[in-house]
Amino acid sequence: MTHPLPGRRLSRAAIGVLAAVTLTGIASMPSAAFAAEPDLGIGTQAPITGVQPGSGFDAPFSVLNKGTEEIGKVWVTYSVTSGLAAADSYGNCTYTTYPSHDEEPERDVAVCAIDQPLKPGVVYVPEKPIGLEAQDDALYDNVFMAVEAVEPSGFDGTAPEPVPGTGAPLKLVEKAPATEDDLARHAEGYTYTDVTADNTADFALSGARLKGKVGDKVTASVKFVNDGPAWVFREPGHGAVAVDVRIPPGTSVVKAHGFCSPVTETRYSCGTSQSWVHPAGGETYPFVLKIDKVVEGATGKISFSGKDRPFDTNADNDTAEIVINAGTGTTGGSSTGGSSTGGSSTGGSSTEGSSTGGTATSGGSSSGGSDTGTTSGGSASTSGGSTSGGAGPQSAGGNLAATGSDSTLTMAGAAAAALVAGGGIFYAVRRRAAGAAVGK
Secondary structure (H helix, E strand, O other): OOOOOOOOOOEHHHHHHHHHHHHHHHHHOOOHHHHHOOOEEEOOOOOEEEEOOOOEEEEOOOEEEOOOOOEOOEEEEEEEEOOEEEOOOEOOEEEEEEOOEOOEOOEEEEEEEEOOOEOEOEEEEEOOOEEEEEOOOOOEEEEEEEEEOOOOOOOOOOOOOOEEOOEOOOOEEEEEEOOHHHHHHOOOOEEEEEEEEOOOEEEEEEOEEEEEEOOOEEEEEEEEEEEEEOOEEOOOOOOOOEEEEEOOOOEEEEEOOOOEEEEEOOEEEEOOOOOEEOOOOEEEEEEEEEEOOOOOOEEEEEEEEOOOOOOOOOOOOOEEEEEEEEEOOOOOOOEOOOOOOOOOOOOOOOOOOOOOOOOOOOOOOOOEOOOOOOOEOOOOOOOOOOHHHOOOOOOOOOOOOOEOOHHHHHHHHHHHHHHHHOOOHHHOOOOOOOOOOOOO
């Protein structure tokens, strides 16, 4: 079964970077430079669906010189998210892997120098489409492509040294003179193509069983884990999932995890550090609870909330419990246990990036909502999405900014061109003319 790919939106942080680059470049460029700038476009492609994990598929593209002068050499760049890999190795391309940054996950990147002239007004295509492979963890992935008249300089020096390809060179051939439709389809020098694989990912929850006496403070560790086999990449700026935690009766929250925000005094909504989660990745949410009164077998429910998960076909581990057996003795003490339901008990925190989105006051993406319904959405974190509010081995990767409104896309589109020209193409603007967001 093919699952719908979540829509992508440009982050406010990316807009700020792109706008700054654009304004700086405009201020420093002489007016004559605009007339001499080559005008290249790369054709938008239809989404690719039904890809089988472990199999190969083609990624077609086309290039158009929209200017009036012939261009002697161009550079074509293509990059893929971690569920995909290059199947072909071209001798005129170099290959490297860019680490996750801001709201972008890790990407494999190829930069190809095509040393042949491109006539104005002619559509060019590769001799054969670029070959890609879907990995075992493929699900929601994408291919980014760009064309430039100058050699890209890379992004920020964090990627490994590029490795030259070993096969025949990537070549372009004339297809036909450009039509009005071709001009519209090649409006930009970059494009994204969504790739959806027929795969699943099992999101699982686990809770805890605790004992203590009145007045004791006990720690309940709620865990979310992706049991795979696919990684899941949701909408940038939003968590990979939302977890709804109900506090057991007779207890009160002394301290909640930083990725969790209160909906009511007895209900919390917890998010994730990034908009993606790899197999075996996830989050652990420790809650420090105080036992206020004896309620034997007091149970708090844990469940997923927010966006739909059409890729998760196993409902047996979608809920868990926090169970507290309180006593009135004077010796007391507390102990913790594993899951009270069928959820996974291993969990583990995601290793990428910093927290984003949500209503949590100290980081993480989270979802809000009333006390009587399914929670969803949520506003931006009041501390800019820092991981400092919560435990877990979250590595530094730059704060993820809250997602901006659609009114910012005009500036972002202009800024993207400047950023591409400067070589920072791997984190350029995401535009989605199609592709509904999960849960909408």
